Each structure stands twice: as structure tokens, then as C-alpha cells.
Amino acid sequence: MGLSMSAVRVSTLQILRPRSTKIIVAVECLKAGQKACSADKDGSVGYHNKGRNNFGTMNDGDDSIGNSNVGPANWGNNNIGKGNRCFNKTGNRKVINDCSLLEFLELVPSAGKIRMTCVVTTGGYAPKFVSCSLYSAVFKMITSAGRNPGDVVTTIKGDPQSETLMSAYALGAAYTFSTLEDIKEIVPLTLINPIPPPPVSFSPPPPELGSITGSVTLASDVFSFSITFGDLTPDSIRYAFFTADGALASYGSQKYNGKTTNFTTTLKAAILSLVSYAQVVALKSTGGSTNVLTLNW
Known part of the structure; x- marks a missing residue:
């Protein structure tokens, strides 16, 4: 056509x-x-x-x-x-x-598919829009769905995703909007039917790519990150901002540009007022990641 x-x-x-x-x-x-x-x-x-x-x-x-x-x-x-x-x-x-x-x-799944169903209850108000998102441990979105609610309880059913993809779920958040552009609340999602983890009889292995260090500062609405990698040369850097109760509020990616990589980013005012800390992780395209570095400002 x-x-x-x-x-x-x-x-x-x-x-x-x-x-x-x-x-x-x-x-x-x-x-x-x-x-x-x-x-x-x-x-x-x-x-x-x-x-x-x-x-x-x-x-x-x-x-x-x-x-x-x-x-x-x-x-x-x-x-x-x-x-x-x-x-x-x-x-x-x-x-x-x-x-x-x-x-x-x-992605062409070789296994079955799983549908995310998200139920969001707001405290005495009907938001303009509600969305729910699931993320991997390195802040990549797995699936997201939203709808215009008509009441204080909103049920959202996402498109079925592959079982393999959904197994990477580590973080979830629900977002309510007072307008189509302005976020009112961000809350973490609780998985009500989790798959029991296998028994652990030993300490988890260290990060595949080692550890990173760094800092973040906030001036006005600008976040300034400085991340140090040592001998590691990652292909990408991913960062996310979280609310005080651990809901992922915003995330992004940054190019690696040196042993100490500096970059800045901003958040919309409505999101800025809700976030309390940031996390950063470095990745290789061939697989593997560093520790997830938690930063406060």
C-alpha cells in the first residue's frame, strides 16, 4: 500500500x-x-x-x-x-x-505469552489518565499500558508479551495524570502472583562487569552526573529516578565518553517534585552489567 x-x-x-x-x-x-x-x-x-x-x-x-x-x-x-x-x-x-x-x-516468542493486568486505586479522585509500566533491572521497559479512567478504581490490561520477556520483570510503577501531560502520583506496583525464586544457598555472584562509582548533584532543575568506570569501557549507561518508596519515575540512556563520564539531564517539574534518588548502571552490548549504583543529591 x-x-x-x-x-x-x-x-x-x-x-x-x-x-x-x-x-x-x-x-x-x-x-x-x-x-x-x-x-x-x-x-x-x-x-x-x-x-x-x-x-x-x-x-x-x-x-x-x-x-x-x-x-x-x-x-x-x-x-x-x-x-x-x-x-x-x-x-x-x-x-x-x-x-x-x-x-x-x-520479538518472536518461543514460549507462551503473559498479559499484565494492573489495578490502580486513587484516593478520592478520578485521574485524567492512568498508566502502568514494567521494567527490567537495568531500567529497560518491558511493557506499558494505559487508559482513561472513569472512577477511582482503574483496571488496565496490557497486550500479551512473551513469557521470556516478562520473566525479566524487576520493577513496576503506576502513573496517574491530572492532565494528559502532568503527572499527579507515581507509586510502585506490587506483583500479586510472583514466581517463587529458587532456593539460595550461597551469596550472589559479583557484577559481571565490575563496579562503578559516581555522584549526582541538583541545581535548579538540572541533574549533573559524574560516573567513574575504572578499566571498564561500557557500550551504554542507563539511569533512572525513583520516588522515596521505590517507584521508577523516569529513566534514560547516555553514551560512554571516557573513564569519568559527565552528563546532565532535567525532569519536568511535576516529576522533579516526586523523586528522591537516582540509580545508574553500565552495560555491554554483548551482555553483562555493572553494579546498580544508587546516588542521592
């Missing part, structure tokens, strides 16, 4: 591929410079985006489609750089056909 549009924006969480049939839902076709009808004041569709004209969540930059991208014009999830496609890419890539979706790859 041909489209005389400059971009086709698709949420990567809504690409379904049963066998050889590919179904794409929630598509918005936009001309160059045109904002989506449901966009916020920055032209973005989704939440926790920093930048303009993004479609998805937690993007830091402009014109990205997907989740947790750092840099402009990325399609997919967890890309760092410019113009990357697929997932977990680092660097810059020139793509001749900017409308090609051929490089969107979805």
Missing part, C-alpha cells in the same frame, strides 16, 4: 505478527511539520518525552518513534544516536527511505 505522506508513525508496542500476517494498528500519517491531533504542546504523542514531535514514551530528542531513545529521528526502542532503526542501536545511521518499516523487528 502506498502512502503520499512524509512519515508513518507506529507505536512499536502495537505491532502484531501472528505467523505470516502482519497487522499494524494505531497508525497516524503526518505530513512534514504536521502535528498529530492528539499531540501535546511539544507535538509529541505519548508520555515522559523530552523534545518535539515524538511518538512513544521516554524519548529524549526530537522526531523519534518508539520508546526510550536518546537523540533525534530514531525508530524503535533504546537507541542512542541519530537516525537508528530497530532496537538497542548506538551511533548514527543514514537511512535513504525514512518511511521504511522493514527494519522494525519484533
Whole structure:
């Protein structure tokens, strides 16, 4: 099917591929410079985006489609750089056909699927919007779902995800919004049907990539991180901000740029008022991670 549009924006969480049939839902076709009808004041569709004209969540930059991208014009999830496609890419890539979706790859599960069901009860008010998200231990989003509630109790059912993917669940948070842009509350999720962990008869192994150290300071609304790696050269750095009771409020990625890597980031005022500490972890693309470093300001 041909489209005389400059971009086709698709949420990567809504690409379904049963066998050889590919179904794409929630598509918005936009001309160059045109904002989506449901966009916020920055032209973005989704939440926790920093930048303009993004479609998805937690993007830091402009014109990205997907989740947790750092840099402009990325399609997919967890890309760092410019113009990357697929997932977990680092660097810059020139793509001749900017409308090609051929490089969107979805996880094909070999096991069954699990659906997240999230129930959020608010204290005496009906929020404008409610969302629930699950994350891995290194702050990568596993799944997210949301809806417009009509009462103080909201039940959200996410799309089924592979059992293998869902087994990486380590952190969960629910977000209530007073407007479509402004967060009112962030609370941790409690898993009510956890899989019992195997018995442990010895201490856990040390981090695969060793330990990192560092600090963070807050001046006005700017967080300044300084992370020291020693002999380690990671491929990416991931950080997250948490509320006092351990709910993941915001997260992002940063390029490694030296034995001591310094970087800054900001949070929206509503989120800034809710967070109490940050955590940082370094990763290699081939696998393995450092300790998760907890930092206070």
C-alpha cells in the first residue's frame, strides 16, 4: 500500500505478527511539520518525552518513534544516536527511505505469552489518565499500558508479551495524570502472583562487569552526573529516578565518553517534585552489567 505522506508513525508496542500476517494498528500519517491531533504542546504523542514531535514514551530528542531513545529521528526502542532503526542501536545511521518499516523487528516468542493486568486505586479522585509500566533491572521497559479512567478504581490490561520477556520483570510503577501531560502520583506496583525464586544457598555472584562509582548533584532543575568506570569501557549507561518508596519515575540512556563520564539531564517539574534518588548502571552490548549504583543529591 502506498502512502503520499512524509512519515508513518507506529507505536512499536502495537505491532502484531501472528505467523505470516502482519497487522499494524494505531497508525497516524503526518505530513512534514504536521502535528498529530492528539499531540501535546511539544507535538509529541505519548508520555515522559523530552523534545518535539515524538511518538512513544521516554524519548529524549526530537522526531523519534518508539520508546526510550536518546537523540533525534530514531525508530524503535533504546537507541542512542541519530537516525537508528530497530532496537538497542548506538551511533548514527543514514537511512535513504525514512518511511521504511522493514527494519522494525519484533520479538518472536518461543514460549507462551503473559498479559499484565494492573489495578490502580486513587484516593478520592478520578485521574485524567492512568498508566502502568514494567521494567527490567537495568531500567529497560518491558511493557506499558494505559487508559482513561472513569472512577477511582482503574483496571488496565496490557497486550500479551512473551513469557521470556516478562520473566525479566524487576520493577513496576503506576502513573496517574491530572492532565494528559502532568503527572499527579507515581507509586510502585506490587506483583500479586510472583514466581517463587529458587532456593539460595550461597551469596550472589559479583557484577559481571565490575563496579562503578559516581555522584549526582541538583541545581535548579538540572541533574549533573559524574560516573567513574575504572578499566571498564561500557557500550551504554542507563539511569533512572525513583520516588522515596521505590517507584521508577523516569529513566534514560547516555553514551560512554571516557573513564569519568559527565552528563546532565532535567525532569519536568511535576516529576522533579516526586523523586528522591537516582540509580545508574553500565552495560555491554554483548551482555553483562555493572553494579546498580544508587546516588542521592
